[in-house]
Amino acid sequence: MIEGLDRYYREYNANVFRGVYQISEEATAAYETARKRIAELINAKDPSEIIFVRGTTEAINLVAHSWGRSNIGLGDSVMLTEMEHHSNIVPWQLLARDKGAQLKYVGISDEGRLLTEEFHGYLENGGVKLFAVTQVSNVLGTVNPVREMVREAHRYNCRVLVDAAQSVPHIAVDVQDLDCDFLAFSGHKMCGPTGIGVLYAKRDLLEKMEPYQGGGEMIREVHLYEASFKDPPFKFEAGTTDISGAIGLGVAVDYLSKVGLRNIRNHERDLTAYALDKLGKLKQMRIYGPADPDTRGGVISFNLADIHAHDMASLLDEDGIAVRSGHHCAQPLMERLGVAATTRASFYLYNTEGEIDRLVESLERAGRVFKI
Amino acid sequence: MSSVYSEIILDYYRHPRNKGTLDHPHIKAKDSNPLCGDIIEMQLELDGNDSVKDVRFNGQGCAISQASASMLTELVKGKKLDDVRSISKEEILSLIGGQLSAVRLKCALLSLKVLKTGVYTYLGSMSNSKEELSGL
Numbered sequence: 471m472i473e474g475l476d477r478y479y480r481e482y483n484a485n486v487f488r489g490v491y492q493i494s495e496e497a498t499a500a501y502e503t504a505r506k507r508i509a510e511l512i513n514a515k516d517p518s519e520i521i522f523v524r525g526t527t528e529a530i531n532l533v534a535h536s537w538g539r540s541n542i543g544l545g546d547s548v549m550l551t552e553m554e555h556h557s558n559i560v561p562w563q564l565l566a567r568d569k570g571a572q573l574k575y576v577g578i579s580d581e582g583r584l585l586t587e588e589f590h591g592y593l594e595n596g597g598v599k600l601f602a603v604t605q606v607s608n609v610l611g612t613v614n615p616v617r618e619m620v621r622e623a624h625r626y627n628c629r630v631l632v633d634a635a636q637s638v639p640h641i642a643v644d645v646q647d648l649d650c651d652f653l654a655f656s657g658h659k660m661c662g663p664t665g666i667g668v669l670y671a672k673r674d675l676l677e678k679m680e681p682y683q684g685g686g687e688m689i690r691e692v693h694l695y696e697a698s699f700k701d702p703p704f705k706f707e708a709g710t711t712d713i714s715g716a717i718g719l720g721v722a723v724d725y726l727s728k729v730g731l732r733n734i735r736n737h738e739r740d741l742t743a744y745a746l747d748k749l750g751k752l753k754q755m756r757i758y759g760p761a762d763p764d765t766r767g768g769v770i771s772f773n774l775a776d777i778h779a780h781d782m783a784s785l786l787d788e789d790g791i792a793v794r795s796g797h798h799c800a801q802p803l804m805e806r807l808g809v810a811a812t813t814r815a816s817f818y819l820y821n822t823e824g825e826i827d828r829l830v831e832s833l834e835r836a837g838r839v840f841k842i
Numbered sequence: 843m844s845s846v847y848s849e850i851i852l853d854y855y856r857h858p859r860n861k862g863t864l865d866h867p868h869i870k871a872k873d874s875n876p877l878c879g880d881i882i883e884m885q886l887e888l889d890g891n892d893s894v895k896d897v898r899f900n901g902q903g904c905a906i907s908q909a910s911a912s913m914l915t916e917l918v919k920g921k922k923l924d925d926v927r928s929i930s931k932e933e934i935l936s937l938i939g940g941q942l943s944a945v946r947l948k949c950a951l952l953s954l955k956v957l958k959t960g961v962y963t964y965l966g967s968m969s970n971s972k973e974e975l976s977g978l
């Protein structure tokens with residue numbers, strides 16, 4: 471990935487679609503190849519359904535702006551869940567405030583699964599125009615039954631946006647099989663660069679959507695008082711985009727595809743099962759989220775006795791173990807769980823069982839320091 | 843590496859001194875650390891000479907933020923407001939002991955920031971009201 475970025479800046483650092491000179495053509499080709507690789511990774515019908523954005527956050531804001539403003543009105547609702555990341559909550563709050571729309575939240579069980587009765591209930595009550603849901607929770611690890619939920623939502627003419635920030639890097643995702651309308655993910659969570667991400671949207675929706683930002687590259691013709699726009703995806707990529715980022719993400723996707731998403735998922739499943747077992751044996755350990763490693767991803771949130779998550783993160787850091795601590799950009803979920811913060815260990819393709827043993831040792835040491 | 847989680851810190855975390863609220867505080871201030879979610883409120887009651895007669899803190903968060911708040915309450919009790927104003931970061935850090943990273947430094951110093959905000963606001967409102975009086 472780093473070599474891919476390096477090569478772009480050293481050998482063909484030029485803007486895409488603008489120059490007629492050769493290195494610009496090379497840059498354009500590399501940029502479009504990356505788009506194609508990403509389309510293949512998630513099995514999109516066509517590369518034009520892949521829009522480069524800054525990340526999951528910008529992808530969701532793009533949908534709220536370009537699709538939401540024309541499709542959600544007074545009295546309509548947007549359905550979310552209690553386990554969403556702030557980036558899949560706040561854009562909808564802003565939209566709802568402007569449009570006089572409502573937000574409905576599907577609750578979760580104590581084990582951290584969506585309450586499907588509530589989901590059905592909201593759909594049956596009518597007026598739900600969009601269901602925006604995370605495929606894998608970044609706190610609980612819960613893998614949500616998105617495929618089934620999309621089918622159900624479509625019966626009520628409700629569109630579905632999938633926050634795939636925690637799924638695309640870890641499990642095989644097939645947008646045609648899911649049949650979701652929008653899907654968003656970030657490069658930096660999948661061995662890619664920061665500041666680059668992807669919005670997938672069905673072609674027929676993209677064609678009807680208003681532009682997100684106006685500027686160069688997204689236009690066909692500009693006159694003093696009006697302009698016409700290019701076709702998707704370019705209509706949604708105004709200005710000079712993160713060319714090196716897109717190329718770097720393409721290289722990362724190549725790498726992940728070579729390893730194989732199924733292999734990555736199996737490896738993480740095994741690590742998660744091992745870690746749930748080992749951590750579960752510690753005294754005064756509270757683990758959040760589903761207990762079954764087959765239906766959860768490789769993140770484990772926990773609290774040990776009365777040790778605050780930030781103290782825990784400092785103690786683990788002393789042993790060279792990096793964990794996330796805090797509210798994980800999911801304050802509503804923390805409120806639902808009744809905690810101020812949790813510590814979260816997350817696994818990827820490069821982690822090993824030996825590292826989990828070290829985590830357990832370090833947790834035991836933390837327990838001794840805090841005299842629990 | 844000397845861990846910051848000494849017996850003393852743990853003792854103040856689990857058995858905080860001066861935790862709670864006052865019935866008639868002269869000074870009240872509250873703040874949080876958005877990164878960590880640590881919350882601290884400080885309340886002071888003064889005597890006729892602008893000395894701290896009583897003090898309480900309230901809040902939630904990590905051991906460092908809560909223990910340092912409790913230690914700070916003991917430090918300010920009986921002090922003149924002017925002396926409270928000049929309490930330095932270093933004094934707090936030496937009470938805590940041990941090494942702190944930049945991020946954890948914010949936890950350790952949150953209570954001092956809250957206390958000083960409260961004191962400055964109080965002194966500011968006093969001097970304004972004095973000016974108002976002299977303007978009459």
Ligand SMILES: Cc1ncc(COP(=O)(O)O)c(C=O)c1O
Pocket residue numbers: 524525526527528555557558604606607608633635636656667799
């Ligand atoms: C589930 C989920 N959604 C959205 C995001 C936001 O991603 P980004 O900050 O890359 O836009 C994250 C990342 O923290 C996440 O875990």
